[in-house]
Structure formats: structure tokens, C-alpha cells
Amino acid sequence: MQSEKLLSIVNLDKSYGNHHPVIKKLSMDLYAGELVAIIGRSGAGKSTLLHMINGTISTTGGDIIAFPDSDTPQKAHLLKGKALRHWRSQCGMIFQDFCLVPRLDVITNVLLGRLSDTGTLRSLFKFFPKKDVERAIELLEWTGLINQALQRAENLSGGQSQRVAIARALMQTPRILLADEPVASLDPKNTHRVMEALQEISAQNIAVMVNLHSIEQVKQYCSRVVGIASGEIIYNGSPDGLTEDIQQRIYANPAS
Ligand SMILES: Nc1ncnc2c1ncn2[C@@H]1O[C@H](COP(=O)(O)OP(=O)(O)OP(=O)(O)O)[C@@H](O)[C@H]1O
Ligand SMILES: [Mg+2]
Structure with a gap:
């Protein structure tokens, strides 16, 4: 069975101000059930690409089409306001440095993943709907962090923090999850746990x-x-086709 196409990137361009183009006529699709790695040397444009998909960085040209084969495909790069917030709930993002709120406990950090639906004021007073709390507990059980649920986020290890960040991104039940170097600061054991979580x-x-x-x-x-x-x-x-020769071209010094 052919997987559902969730994203179509067509001739995407990005330049920051008057600088050199950072992304040039980039086209690729993304399907449900895939775990796709983006690789390239520092400055290749990997973070820029993820942020453009999520709508946190604007595009310069081309299209990012969400759910291209559905009845209502959308140009994700043109969305604003409520429609953009809705897209971000379908397209979660996690970062290398986790972006948790250090002084809040773990479960509240996870529940903040629902912020766009709960509203800031309600969240401020920790009034979360029961079904959200149940989902947060389920996610913390899945990530193996239920015993840390009431601990402040600032007391977690890097690996634990990243798993909380993943749980927070999953609170919205997204169709797409973007992860910008989620294991860069983790030891091998935590790297394995996080990569396994992404696989699951x-x-x-x-x-x-x-x-x-x-x-x-x-x-x-x-x-x-x-x-x-x-x-x-x-x-x-x-990944099997990633020969030495191809790796050399990917990681070649652009000046050479
Ligand atoms: N806000 C910005 N203004 C100007 N140039 C930027 C901006 N953000 C990124 N760049 C430039 O765009 C290029 C791509 O950056 P990007 O962060 O996407 O690379 P990357 O592949 O994620 O690198 P790394 O592996 O180091 O994270 C770099 O040359 C960078 O200097
Ligand atoms: Mg980057």
C-alpha cells in the first residue's frame, strides 16, 4: 500500500536579506510512516529547511504544500494567524536545546504542547482539560518519565529533557514531527532512547x-x-545507498 503523502516541497528557495541563497530550488516529498534524516555540513541549510516547513522562517520562493493529495491541500508557507497555528499543531517541532520551561514541572511542560488550544490564561493557572492530562500521563509513561512528572524541568538530564520535549510535541497528535538535531548534546545511551522514540x-x-x-x-x-x-x-x-563518494559530495567544502 502506498503511504499517504503529507508534504510536497517544490522548488523551494530561501535567501536571508541580500545574502547568498541558502536553499536553492529544493524539491522533496514526505510520506506518513517515514523517518527521514536530513544531513549536510554546518551551514548547508538543514535548520532553515525545518523552520520553513514549520512556518517559523519565511520562504523566498517555491511552495510547501501540506497534505497535497487531500481534498484541501494547503500552501503551508502562506498560512497566517489561526491557520498557521493549526498547521503548527499538525507539524510539531523539537529542538536540540529542548526549549522547556525550567521552573515548571515536567507534566506542565508536556501540557504546554496544547497551549494553542488551552489558551494562555488557563495554562497559567494550570487548568488543563482532563483528557489532556490523561494524554500527558500516557505520553510520560511511554517516554519512561512518569516518575519525574512532578519534578521541575530544570532538574532533568539532557536525555530526559529531550524526551519531555518529544512528549510535548506529541500532545497535539501531529501528522509530521520535525526534529532539529535532537541528539546532538546526548550521550550514546540517551541518543539511542531518543532515536528509538522517533522510530516508534x-x-x-x-x-x-x-x-x-x-x-x-x-x-x-x-x-x-x-x-x-x-x-x-x-x-x-x-541510507544503504549512501556511498563514500556521495558522502564526500555532501560534506565537501563548498569553496573547493
Ligand atoms: N537569520 C539569519 N540571517 C542570515 N543568515 C542566516 C540566518 N540564519 C541562518 N543563516 C545562514 O544560512 C545558512 C544555513 O544555516 P542553517 O542554520 O540552516 O544551517 P544548518 O545546516 O542547520 O547548520 P548547522 O549544522 O550548523 O546547524 C548559514 O550560512 C547561516 O549562516
Ligand atoms: Mg542547524
Whole structure:
């Protein structure tokens, strides 16, 4: 059975101000159930790409089409206000530095994933609907952090923090999860737990797109890899096809 196409990126361009283009005519699709790695050297445009999908960075040209095969495909890069917030709830994002609220307890941090629906004032007083609390508990059980639920986020280890960030992103039950270097600051054991969690999420028919720096991790966990150099796709395919030659082209010094 052909997986559902969740995203179509067509001839995407990005320049910051009058600087050189950072992303150039980039086209790729994203399907439900995939765990896609984005690789490339520092400055290749990996973070810029994820942020444009999520609508936190504007595009300069091209299209990002959400749910292209559905009855109501949307140009995600043109969304504003409520429609943009709704898109972000369908397209969760997690970051290398977790972005948790340090002084709040773990479960409240997870519940903040529902902020766009709960409203700031209600969240401020920790009035969360019962079904949200139940979902947060379920997610904390799944990430193995239920015993830390009432602990302040600032007291967690890096690996624990990243799993809380993942739980928070899943509170909205997104169709797409974007992860910008989620394991860059983690030790091997925590890296494994987080990558395994991303694998389990993709197995739930969610499309996961993850910026990584390690080819080993790509080969161990990902179903597809997109290699970018200077904003252009060098390789888009199975991790098994990532030959030494292709890796060299992806990681080549752009000046050489
Ligand atoms: N706000 C900005 N203004 C101007 N240039 C920017 C801005 N953000 C990023 N850039 C430039 O865009 C290019 C791509 O940056 P980006 O952060 O997307 O790269 P990356 O592949 O994520 O790198 P890294 O692996 O270091 O995280 C870089 O040359 C960077 O300097
Ligand atoms: Mg980056």
C-alpha cells in the first residue's frame, strides 16, 4: 500500500536579506510512516529547511504544500494567524536545546504542547482539560518519565529533557514531527532512547524529519536520507545507498 503523502516541497528557495541563497530550488516529498534524516555540513541549510516547513522562517520562493493529495491541500508557507497555528499543531517541532520551561514541572511542560488550544490564561493557572492530562500521563509513561512528572524541568538530564520535549510535541497528535538535531548534546545511551522514540513515532504513521550529524545514526535508525550541500539536494534515497563518494559530495567544502 502506498503511504499517504503529507508534504510536497517544490522548488523551494530561501535567501536571508541580500545574502547568498541558502536553499536553492529544493524539491522533496514526505510520506506518513517515514523517518527521514536530513544531513549536510554546518551551514548547508538543514535548520532553515525545518523552520520553513514549520512556518517559523519565511520562504523566498517555491511552495510547501501540506497534505497535497487531500481534498484541501494547503500552501503551508502562506498560512497566517489561526491557520498557521493549526498547521503548527499538525507539524510539531523539537529542538536540540529542548526549549522547556525550567521552573515548571515536567507534566506542565508536556501540557504546554496544547497551549494553542488551552489558551494562555488557563495554562497559567494550570487548568488543563482532563483528557489532556490523561494524554500527558500516557505520553510520560511511554517516554519512561512518569516518575519525574512532578519534578521541575530544570532538574532533568539532557536525555530526559529531550524526551519531555518529544512528549510535548506529541500532545497535539501531529501528522509530521520535525526534529532539529535532537541528539546532538546526548550521550550514546540517551541518543539511542531518543532515536528509538522517533522510530516508534514514525511507526504510528507519523512522518518524522530529523537533522542529524552522524551517518551511523542515519544507517541505524532512518528509512530515508536526504543529503544537502549549499542548499541543494545531493542525495535522496535509502541510507544503504549512501556511498563514500556521495558522502564526500555532501560534506565537501563548498569553496573547493
Ligand atoms: N537569520 C539569519 N540571517 C542570515 N543568515 C542566516 C540566518 N540564519 C541562518 N543563516 C545562514 O544560512 C545558512 C544555513 O544555516 P542553517 O542554520 O540552516 O544551517 P544548518 O545546516 O542547520 O547548520 P548547522 O549544522 O550548523 O546547524 C548559514 O550560512 C547561516 O549562516
Ligand atoms: Mg542547524
